[in-house]
Amino acid sequence: MSKLKLIIGNKNYSSWSLRPWLFMRKNTLDFAEQIIWLDTPTFQQEVQPFGSNGTVPALVDDKLQVWDSLAIIDYLIDTQKLQYTWPQDKAQRALARSMSAEMHSGYSALRSQLSMDIRLRKAYKTSDVHLQGDIDRIISLWTQAFSMRDQQAGGWLFGGFSAADAMLVPVVFRFDSYSIPVPSQVRAYMDHCLADEDVRQWVDDGKDEVVLPDHG
Numbered sequence: 501m502s503k504l505k506l507i508i509g510n511k512n513y514s515s516w517s518l519r520p521w522l523f524m525r526k527n528t529l530d531f532a533e534q535i536i537w538l539d540t541p542t543f544q545q546e547v548q549p550f551g552s553n554g555t556v557p558a559l560v561d562d563k564l565q566v567w568d569s570l571a572i573i574d575y576l577i578d579t580q581k582l583q584y585t586w587p588q589d590k591a592q593r594a595l596a597r598s599m600s601a602e603m604h605s606g607y608s609a610l611r612s613q614l615s616m617d618i619r620l621r622k623a624y625k626t627s628d629v630h631l632q633g634d635i636d637r638i639i640s641l642w643t644q645a646f647s648m649r650d651q652q653a654g655g656w657l658f659g660g661f662s663a664a665d666a667m668l669v670p671v672v673f674r675f676d677s678y679s680i681p682v683p684s685q686v687r688a689y690m691d692h693c694l695a696d697e698d699v700r701q702w703v704d705d706g707k708d709e710v711v712l713p714d715h716g
């Protein structure tokens with residue numbers, strides 16, 4: 501029986517949960533998942549045993565607990581035999597790690613104004629320079645990644661799948677839901693992500709989830 505259990509939130513809304521979930525799926529790790537429904541009166545009480553500061557995701561590995569999306573990915577890289585981690589190439593790796601850390605700690609306008617809501621379809625309209633700055637910055641970093649891409653390896657950021665794709669894939673949903681105008685290379689990357697079988701599984705799992713009025 502698997503010792504790994506990933507504690508996640510609603511698949512339509514929990515961008516932080518999607519990151520380690522996709523990373524684990526792509527690495528074909530055997531794990532159980534447990535959903536704690538966001539915005540419910542019992543959320544805090546239910547998440548409390550898993551060690552985090554009242555948030556999902558969290559990982560249970562037998563008697564150990566790890567929380568926070570990036571820490572979970574790092575922990576799995578340290579402790580599991582994985583096919584996909586960070587890119588091997590030094591320059592790709594430097595960018596992959598930097599853009600993932602930037603995703604984790606930055607983009608407050610993007611995160612607050614374009615929250616992940618997978619079923620949402622909305623026309624893009626903004627005059628907010630901070631939001632447009634976040635969007636432009638992400639497009640610029642992705643374009644840098646594409647320029648280093650190992651074309652033979654596939655259509656992920658650096659060619660083959662890496663932890664950077666896991667960290668950035670919620671932005672694909674945000675750009676798609678809010679109809680953000682993007683260059684064709686970015687659109688192709690988004691289409692690649694959206695066609696991925698594990699990403700599609702996540703979307704499918706969430707299709708009948710309750711709609712939360714304050715999201716999106």
Ligand SMILES: N[C@@H](CCC(=O)N[C@@H](CS)C(=O)NCC(=O)O)C(=O)O
Binds near residue numbers: 515555556557568
């Ligand atoms: N830095 C954390 C952020 C986790 C986070 O904010 N999770 C949200 C769901 S996507 C949450 O649990 N919110 C519940 C709440 O704030 O009550 C990570 O990377 O995992």
